[in-house]
Amino acid sequence: MNQNRLTRLTQEIIAHGVDGIALVPGPNMVYLSGIHSHLSERPIVLFYPADDDPAIIIPTLEAMKARAAGIPEARIFAWTDDEGYTGAFQKACAHLELSDYLLGVEALHMRVLELELLQRYAPGLQIAHAEPVVGALRLVKDDAEIAAMERAIDVAQTAIEQLIPQIKIGMTEKQIAAMLTQLQMEGGADSIAFGPIVSAGPNAASPHAVPTERPLQSGDLLVVDWGCYVDGYPSDITRTFAVGEIEPELRRIYEAVKLSNQRGKAVAAPGATGQDVDRAARDVIADAGYGRYFIHRTGHGLGLEVHEPPFMMEGNTESLAVGNVFTVEPGIYLPGRGGVRIEDDVVITPDGCRSLTTFTRELITVG
DSSP: HHHHHHHHHHHHHHTOOOEEEEOOOOOHHHHHHHHOOOOOOOOOOEESSSSOEEEEEGGGHHHHHHHTTTOOOOGGGEOOTTTTTTHHHHHHHHHHTTTOEEEEEETTTHHHHHHHHHHHTTTEEEEOOOOHHHHHHHHHHHHHHHHHHHHHHHHHHHHHHGGGGOOOOOHHHHHHHHHHHHHHTTTTOOOOSSEEEEGGGGGSTTOOOOOSSSOOOOOEEEEEEOOOOETEEEOEEEEEESSSSSHHHHHHHHHHHHHHHHHHHHHHHTTBBBBHHHHHHHHHHHHOOOOOOOSSOSEEEEESSSSSSEESSSTTOOBBBBBBEEOOOOOOEEETTTEEEEEEEEETTTTTTEOOOSSSSSSSOOO
């Protein structure tokens, strides 16, 4: 386990007024313990009390991961498929004295299964959200985390550079998405960060479109949103391309989004807020006359998860800090006609922000 992270975790647990937190398999567990597992029919719960060593409920077949993470043997509550997991929950709840405990749990990850078992065997257990506790730790990325994301960005950008000459009119969105996935994997990705969004023509007016069998046609705008994981951290990039010759208004909205992307990054600095970034980007699009066609927030945090705090949106008045990594991705979406999105991954530095993505924002024609 990373002792520095655990020390900071204890400080945050105390600061947030909870007695401890419980984690299930996922990014928070990886961040704090290094234990990689996945949610399945075999429940795993990792406990971090404010005043004691970590403890874990875990299947015997995975208990070696807990030992490798440095969890004391007496605090590993292992169970087998033959005996089932209820006994392990009962023993852990009694040993950790969870009755009348204020326990932080992951609202976005913990299932009803684990929560009901904890409440069954710890009468009086009180629940709070753990996200503010762990989120405070994960908001600021260290040099190793930023370097991993830069490697993931390099793989993704190399893949798109290789893909562009291969894109031809008549290819389907699904074909292009498959090619992009393969190029990232061949280029050194550990996995893709999400199924690539490849949407053209009217489909590009949907920000989270799913690739279809629609073939590319001359005059389309082609939105490609892609990324991959390298060493546990992701990239998340969007670029928009012209398929052949496009009409003048589509070029105008492209230029508006490009300027919006620039303005959003220009105000990102220590002390600025997610709301400041969102407003700077949104004002450009509103001034161009397309405000009602910018239908999502300007960006989201990037780390172990593709979407995590901080969020670049109205209402987020938390100050940005050195080491925050997030996307700046304004867009304009014209129903029935197409859309434009330009997304960069940036990190806050002492002097402002640095774009980790370097791929050109100029409009490229394909096909």
